[in-house]
Amino acid sequence: NLGRVPKLTGSGDGSKSTTVSVIVPARNEASVLGKTLESLLAQEGVAMELIVVDDHSTDGTERIVSRYLRSGVVYVLPPRTPEGWMGKTWACHVGYLNSRGDWLVFLDADVRLKDRRLLQNALDAASSEGLDALSLIPRLSTRTLASKVMLPALLMLMYLLAPPSKSNDPRERLAFFFGAFIAVRREAYESVGGHAAVRGELLDDKALGELLKSKGRRTALLDASDRYEAEFAGGLRDHFGGLIRLFTQYALDEASRNGRPVGRLSKYLAGGLVFLGGPTALPLMAVVLASHPVTVGLCLSPILASLVAQAVYLRRIGERAVYALAAPVAHLVILSALIRVTAWTVRGKARVEWHGRKYAADLRRGGIRLEADR
Template identity: 40%
Template sequence: MFDVHQIDVSPWLLLTLVSVLLALWYVQDVIAAFRTPRLDPHPGLPDDGPLVTVIIPARNEATRIGACLEGLAQQSYRRFEVIVVDDDSHDGTADVVRTYTACLPSLTVLSSKTLPHDWAGKCWACWQGANHAHGAWLLFLDADVVPRPALIAALVERARAGRDMITLVPLIHLTSFAERLVLPPFIGLISAIYPFDRVNDPSSPLAFAIGQCIMMRRETYAAIGGHRAVRGSVLEDMDLARLVKQSGYALEAAHAPDLLEVRMYNGWSTLSEGLKKNAVAGYRSGGTRSGLMGLRLGLMATMPWNMLAARFALTLLSGDPALAQALALAGVALLLIGAICWGIVLRYRFRISPLWGVLYGVGTAVYFALAAQALRQIRSGKGVVWKGRMFLR
């Protein structure tokens, strides 16, 4: 018979603490997802108010910008103008945009001037659009987003509540296997690094914005220097948010799955390029917090498998059989808890089957591999490529 008095307390205590901690983290992510601030359409949204200038930087978006413009044409709030800045496209983007002048009479197409050497392309396009704007509010949208009819009305309502900058996270459509595998852990990591309750707290220095949808008071944009102040940044959205908050202006971030939709990437090639670019810039922007949250996600994804591996190692080495059995039970239990919790988050956040939660840990490993590859490319001087442009830092 096995004598319980011979058990070494330390590995059992460590196993218990790690198991409880991981289980709490899984549940914590579910709670955080459901508590994230949301902006939803509802009856009574304004149909009149300040002029809003919608600015869309577009580089080779001929196949996707149409859905964005169609969504703008259906807005319930009608006091807005649209400026599309053609950022040196070679796929006929400007020609496609001009076909929408009938349904968007306020539409203007600008051809971007030569990109200055110290500017990032998107910043340069947004800056030129802002300089041609007439609105009291500037709404920057990516060319691949699809606005729902109540988007501008809901933003104007929040602006009237005293906000200076509002950023909305759209519903992200995950279509291919690669997108469903890798994007959820990436978005989950961003959500952990930048919890919106702290982002929206004026007393917290934490700032966040997503370039897919940013609306800013024109006076605020001018006061912080606009895109000129962040002209060389790959994460211009985050840097703008940081400037807004540091300057004492009111920042609000929210999820808006019923106001805005997007498919960020269209398969593995664009996904890997985009995540590499964001991984490098995001790590440098998030600093220590990025590292800690990355470590947390890594432990959640790998520790249950490590427990199962340790169980087999103990068995092969004729180690403590009770501890081996406990490791196996803890590993399986944590895999199950993690899959359930991640599945709930995926269903709520992306509206896909919760069964994808089973592969969340695998997706996490793939994302970290992409991030590591990007860092190696940057350090070796090769840089990372996005939309035909090289980023070396």
């Protein structure tokens, strides 16, 4: 529920005495990186250095960045990912090592800043509130049919597992960070160990936010969905892979805490079967029980409520509400991923693929390692 998350305001005049290092880790993002860099170079009111860390792309990412070198963009090609690191955490770490700013802003390679004062306003908000870190919620842009179908269900799942409003509550452990935009005061980042401290995390944004918060650092989550957007692309297979990463990380967290990775996942599975599988099957039950109108109404009301909620969200982000009719497909994709990872916890091993890299996760001891890099 974004209504309970404060919006980033446009107040403040900015200060060029504060320097910001914008670090953009990129792996095979050549098709979108150019627009990201152009929107960053158009920013006003901040003293900025812009660093692109090419995570060994094979799609011409270096060629795209080379067009902007005269504009001051710094291109960095890191050494190969060391043992124990995720590709993205390593790229972010290398970007930090090559930076000089008082603030570090980690930005995904597929974002577009629509407001030329976004960086300035973000730093002003951090300064006025005495923050050590903040993350901004974007508008998610969908280009594929699968993304339009999956987005409402995935956001509902994400907000259920990690309610954004809790991120701004200092009494809560949760720090809901969007990886698309994370700004951290350099001193705070270094004091907690930076990305080196979350090197093996599949959900590094969440892990970094919770690490900062656990060390007493002030963090905030703000809604900037009217100021910048991030790509939410890919087919059903891509979204299925993202869910595998999500649930695998939850299993790894459980294994690290109490050696029982199946604990939390089994609860999620039970809930998923009720709240996702149930609405998918209810229309069939209604057909079977068609001679009882009251029963038919009871069977259909939950799925109708779910469809209406997803239709409203689709309209809110400028998409056609008709895509909500495919919600059962999204529910089945989520359930399938949850069932697969839950089954993996029984045997204690998982296989995760991310940006062309394959990782093996030990769900009993909580470790993860790189298996293949292509």
